[in-house]
Amino acid sequence: MTREELLNKSDELTLAWMDKQAKLDNYVQRWLDGEVQMSSEGVQQLIDSATQQIEQLKAQATQFQSEYMRITQEETMRKNAVISVRHNFGVSPDEIIITDGVLSSNANESHLDGRSKSPEELEDERTQLLARVREKTMKKEISLSEASRLANDINIAYGKSSYNQENTQGGMKR
Secondary structure (H helix, E strand, C coil): CCHHHHHHHHHHHHHHHHHHHHHHHHHHHHHHCCCCCCCHHHHHHHHHHHHHHHHHHHHHHHHHHHHHHHHHHHHHHHHHHHHHHHHHHCCCCCCEEEEEEECCCCHHHCEEEEEECCHHHHHHHHHHHHHHHHHHHHCCCCCHHHHHHHHHHHHHHCCCCCHHHHHHCCCCCC
16 A cells, blocks of 8 residues: 555555544443433443444544554655765766766757666665765764664665664664
């Protein structure tokens, strides 16, 4: 599911459990006011059943909301990592490779053809960037903590690390 679909499903389930809760509260109030004739045991069974359904809806809504938050955090981390890599190294995994085209002072006569980087090109670029970080660290141009942050940003930007992997492996949250 996309982020938007997850958020919509969470909202839909939240509205459903809130509606069910309001109807239950209304029914109980009508029973207390004597407008509904039902035994105490019957009302208790109704309350128990409705409460169980409400709790299930709440749990599902929370699940969708948590997944939405996880995806949003991962996307934010990747965007920040790409910005960091672009700022520190002048390259980005999202750059288009220009393969052909014509540039002219007249914009109507200009056109460029491009393509996305292949998985092999992305991996080569990632490896080269990590080597540059190692080199800068060995030359004491950057601290170990800066090297660790840059290596982490490179891996996230190039899709080799994720928010979940960081958290499950004890990495730092940012």
